[in-house]
Amino acid sequence: MTQDxxxxxxxxxxxxxxxxxxxxxxNSLLDGETRQIDSVAALxxxxxxxxxxxxxxxxxxxxxxxxxxxxxREMAARELIALRGPLDRLLVxxxxxxxxxxxxxxxxxxxxxxxxxxxxxxxxxxVSDRPSFGKTRGALHQIVLETTGIAFxxxxxxxCPMFDWYRAQCEVVAQYTPQLDKFDLAEMTYLAPDLTPAAxxxxxxxxxxxxxxxxxxxxxxxxxx
Amino acid sequence: xxxxxxxxxxxxxxxAPDHPDLSNAIVRDVxxxxxxxxxxxDATPIPQGRLIVHHLHIAGDKLRPDGSSAPFCYxxxxxxxxxxxxxxxxxxxxxxxxxILWALTGSDGGVPKRLRSWIREVVVQFSVGxxxxxxxxxxxxxxxxxxxxxxxxxxDQLDLGIVDTxxxxxxxxxxxxxxxxxxxxxxxxxxxxxxGHSAEKDDPDLHAHSTxxxxxxxxxxxxxxxxxxxxxxxxxxxxxxxxxILEMMLGVEQARTVSEIQVQADFAKEAYGxxxxxxxxxxxxxxDQIILLENELADVSAAIDTLQDTAAPIEDDSAMxxxxxxxxxxxxxxxxxxxxxxTMEGQRGAIESEILDAERSKVxxxxxxxxEYLLNSLVVVRxxxxxxxxxxxxxxxxxKHTHNCYVCSQxxxxxxxxxxxxxxxxxxxxEISSLRATFRRLQRDIADGLTRLATCREExxxxxxxxxxxxxxxxxxxxxxxxxxxxRKGQIDGQLEQLRRSAAEMDAEQEExxxxxxxxxxxxxxxxxxxxxxxxxNEVSFARLAELTVTLATQFGLPELRAxxxxxxxxxxxxQGDTWMTHGDLARSERVKFKVAFHLALTLLGARDGLGRxxxxxxxxxxxxxxxxxxxxxxxxxxxxxxxxxxxxxxxxLMATAxxxxxxxxxxxxxxxxxxxxxFF
Numbered sequence: 001m002t003q004d005x006x007x008x009x010x011x012x013x014x015x016x017x018x019x020x021x022x023x024x025x026x027n028s029l030l031d032g033e034t035r036q037i038d039s040v041a042a043l044x045x046x047x048x049x050x051x052x053x054x055x056x057x058x059x060x061x062x063x064x065x066x067x068x069x070x071x072x073r074e075m076a077a078r079e080l081i082a083l084r085g086p087l088d089r090l091l092v093x094x095x096x097x098x099x100x101x102x103x104x105x106x107x108x109x110x111x112x113x114x115x116x117x118x119x120x121x122x123x124x125x126x127v128s129d130r131p132s133f134g135k136t137r138g139a140l141h142q143i144v145l146e147t148t149g150i151a152f153x154x155x156x157x158x159x160c161p162m163f164d165w166y167r168a169q170c171e172v173v174a175q176y177t178p179q180l181d182k183f184d185l186a187e188m189t190y191l192a193p194d195l196t197p198a199a200x201x202x203x204x205x206x207x208x209x210x211x212x213x214x215x216x217x218x219x220x221x222x223x224x225x
Numbered sequence: 226x227x228x229x230x231x232x233x234x235x236x237x238x239x240x241a242p243d244h245p246d247l248s249n250a251i252v253r254d255v256x257x258x259x260x261x262x263x264x265x266x267d268a269t270p271i272p273q274g275r276l277i278v279h280h281l282h283i284a285g286d287k288l289r290p291d292g293s294s295a296p297f298c299y300x301x302x303x304x305x306x307x308x309x310x311x312x313x314x315x316x317x318x319x320x321x322x323x324x325i326l327w328a329l330t331g332s333d334g335g336v337p338k339r340l341r342s343w344i345r346e347v348v349v350q351f352s353v354g355x356x357x358x359x360x361x362x363x364x365x366x367x368x369x370x371x372x373x374x375x376x377x378x379x380x381d382q383l384d385l386g387i388v389d390t391x392x393x394x395x396x397x398x399x400x401x402x403x404x405x406x407x408x409x410x411x412x413x414x415x416x417x418x419x420x421g422h423s424a425e426k427d428d429p430d431l432h433a434h435s436t437x438x439x440x441x442x443x444x445x446x447x448x449x450x451x452x453x454x455x456x457x458x459x460x461x462x463x464x465x466x467x468x469x470i471l472e473m474m475l476g477v478e479q480a481r482t483v484s485e486i487q488v489q490a491d492f493a494k495e496a497y498g499x500x501x502x503x504x505x506x507x508x509x510x511x512x513d514q515i516i517l518l519e520n521e522l523a524d525v526s527a528a529i530d531t532l533q534d535t536a537a538p539i540e541d542d543s544a545m546x547x548x549x550x551x552x553x554x555x556x557x558x559x560x561x562x563x564x565x566x567x568t569m570e571g572q573r574g575a576i577e578s579e580i581l582d583a584e585r586s587k588v589x590x591x592x593x594x595x596x597e598y599l600l601n602s603l604v605v606v607r608x609x610x611x612x613x614x615x616x617x618x619x620x621x622x623x624x625k626h627t628h629n630c631y632v633c634s635q636x637x638x639x640x641x642x643x644x645x646x647x648x649x650x651x652x653x654x655x656e657i658s659s660l661r662a663t664f665r666r667l668q669r670d671i672a673d674g675l676t677r678l679a680t681c682r683e684e685x686x687x688x689x690x691x692x693x694x695x696x697x698x699x700x701x702x703x704x705x706x707x708x709x710x711x712x713r714k715g716q717i718d719g720q721l722e723q724l725r726r727s728a729a730e731m732d733a734e735q736e737e738x739x740x741x742x743x744x745x746x747x748x749x750x751x752x753x754x755x756x757x758x759x760x761x762x763n764e765v766s767f768a769r770l771a772e773l774t775v776t777l778a779t780q781f782g783l784p785e786l787r788a789x790x791x792x793x794x795x796x797x798x799x800x801q802g803d804t805w806m807t808h809g810d811l812a813r814s815e816r817v818k819f820k821v822a823f824h825l826a827l828t829l830l831g832a833r834d835g836l837g838r839x840x841x842x843x844x845x846x847x848x849x850x851x852x853x854x855x856x857x858x859x860x861x862x863x864x865x866x867x868x869x870x871x872x873x874x875x876x877x878x879l880m881a882t883a884x885x886x887x888x889x890x891x892x893x894x895x896x897x898x899x900x901x902x903x904x905f906f
Contacts, residue, residue: 009600010592098584119609123632126603128612152603160595162588204581 021170044111054205062190107201274354276840299906306873309896318881331401420491448846476837490748497741555685778822782857832875
């Protein structure tokens with residue numbers, strides 16, 4: 001996210017919502033309720049899935065196909081039904097392609113640079129951003145959504161109905177973060193066989209998702225149930 | 226003396242036994258058209274005298290091994306006769322000789338590239354006959370400039386600029402051209418031409434090449450890389466440049482005429498070969514086709530006669546033709562529709578993409594409109610970098626006063642959104658609905674197109690089935706189609722007429738081929754005759770050169786040299802013991818002695834007997850450093866000293882050697898020396 005990006009505030013607002021759902025809740029008597037993130041990389045990945053609902057739907061479809069192939073039948077049926085919920089919501093809303101927030105330079109620039117947005121939020125005391133001194137390579141920052149920030153996000157979600165979409169997306173991403181983290185975003189293996197990162201950044205994805213959804217859930221659920 | 230009339234007469238006489246139709250008049254016309262008469266009339270320029278180098282000046286900056294540079298300036302006055310530089314390898318003696326060649330020929334190939342960057346200026350004072358000149362070459366960076374000036378001038382005199390400039394140059398190519406022109410004019414030498422194919426790939430044309438002053442200048446330079454050949458490297462001397470150089474330096478009368486006739490003969494041969502190849506391949510092709518078609522015509526006519534005799538029924542295939550035309554029109558319509566549909570599908574894809582972009586923009590606007598004021602109402606309370614708290618009142622006061630941000634000092638942005646959001650949203654809605662209307666229209670058009678396409682396909686298929694059935698019926702009814710035979714007969718008649726016209730045209734071309742053959746024959750014969758005639762006229766010169774070479778080479782220690790001859794092809798052969806051989810067959814040490822002897826002989830002929838156009842300047846670089854034993858080297862040095870004594874006022878020899886024993890045999894004042902660790906510059 002750069003200073004020149006058009007409609008900067010909407011990106012800052014989305015980042016606040018992402019911080020709210022991506023951060024680990026911390027309650028302390030002195031500071032009150034805060035959300036804490038120890039890795040900018042994790043924040044960027046979380047934001048990628050929120051910004052790219054098409055990629056999220058394709059990744060979930062891929063997960064569903066893998067699940068059905070590898071798990072025991074009953075467990076698979078339960079997990080598949082759980083996966084169907086968010087996919088149904090995405091397909092019914094029919095907003096996968098419209099609500100995509102593409103970065104300039106996609107598909108070669110998939111992760112957003114939050115420096116300017118985090119400075120903006122830090123200056124307004126909604127976020128604290130400082131080095132974490134952690135030993136792992138990914139943990140170079142400790143980003144904390146402060147009590148004021150949490151209050152602001154709640155107000156934002158209450159007053160701005162357009163941002164309810166991001167809340168729903170964040171909830172799905174938060175639920176499937178361990179599985180989604182297994183995908184390498186440099187390769188995007190969930191796009192194969194009929195899509196490449198370059199094609200996925202330009203083509204409407206709904207028809208492809210629809211086809212894959214029908215194939216996976218049509219065949220697998222018929223076989224299981 | 227070879228005259229034009231004599232050449233015409235001799236050529237016609239030589240051709241008469243085999244070609245009685247080639248009269249004197251025809252031979253004369255061909256030779257005149259080839260420009261041979263003009264060539265025989267053109268006078269060879271008169272040489273203005275011999276070339277003598279008087280002074281050498283080289284200045285520049287020497288690069289030391291530690292990377293620093295030191296300015297140097299080398300100067301030496303050079304007298305007539307022998308001048309020598311004696312120094313160990315690497316002392317710079319060869320570079321001095323090559324600098325003289327650079328200033329006199331424009332060719333800097335002999336100066337090592339590393340040393341070339343050291344040299345800032347080379348000034349060579351020289352005279353041609355009674356006229357005195359100075360040649361100057363100046364280098365600055367990669368650029369090169371200089372000129373030839375009248376008078377013997379020092380570098381500082383040239384810097385003053387009050388000089389009589391004979392030629393000026395600003396680049397390497399300019400320099401070569403200017404120097405070539407100058408010396409060819411003043412030494413009375415001319416270009417001799419020969420033919421050859423271009424080195425460029427896929428260029429089949431024959432080109433004429435010419436000798437220049439630089440070509441001839443090779444005959445006055447002998448260095449340790451050139452002992453293996455007598456005059457020039459045969460690997461590089463396309464078109465026998467060695468022969469041209471020898472003839473020019475020996476002053477062979479009418480060498481230019483012979484070379485010009487040979488060039489014209491080569492062009493005639495090339496033209497004849499091409500014309501013959503072109504016509505013969507075309508002619509055989511046309512003749513074959515005529516025979517084939519005539520045979521086929523006979524068969525077709527016979528079949529027609531048979532059908533007419535048996536009163537074959539005449540078909541009426543107009544219904545079938547109409548169906549075929551109808552089917553072709555339908556297939557054409559199908560193609561047109563398919564193209565139209567493909568275009569519309571492309572447009573639909575583009576519109577779909579535009580709708581998506583517009584909807585995304587609308588969403589972005591909606592999000593921005595909802596959240597903009599909420600976020601902008603947040604107050605900056607601390608520095609994002611050092612997290613120092615910002616006093617709100619102080620900030621407001623400062624920003625009101627300076628219109629710059631209190632934290633980062635950048636100008637304050639009034640709003641990030643450009644334009645009224647509500648209006649922008651309205652415009653987006655309008656754009657989206659317009660795009661959707663276009664999209665729907667395209668969808669309808671595509672659907673219509675697909676329906677029409679399906680109808681076309683069905684109709685074409687129906688016609689196809691009907692045609693197939695008709696053809697089947699026709700095959701059952703007739704074994705041979707009378708109409709087809711008539712059509713084929715008409716086609717064959719047309720093709721035969723065309724081919725016969727081509728054959729008539731080729732007869733005219735054949736006349737051109739015969740003309741080219743006649744040119745080739747006459748010019749080749751004339752060239753051979755002129756060559757033999759000129760050789761006979763100049764045989765005395767060749768014999769004197771051979772005799773003098775034997776004398777000098779024997780003195781230089783070439784064992785058992787009985788004789789040297791120069792044959793009619795201008796190849797130099799020598800007899801050692803009882804064996805005839807060429808220079809290349811000699812041992813390497815013997816080649817050095819023979820080469821030096823040959824070039825000294827060539828120079829001496831000019832100086833002593835006034836024979837030829839040699840500039841009488843010989844540059845001999847490190848003669849036989851490793852190849853010649855001490856006794857032979859001493860003999861060679863003594864001979865050079867003797868030539869200096871006898872012909873010092875007529876020949877100039879510039880010599881460099883690494884062998885210190887030369888100092889004992891060279892006349893005093895001739896040699897400049899340097900010690901073991903020193904260099905000339």
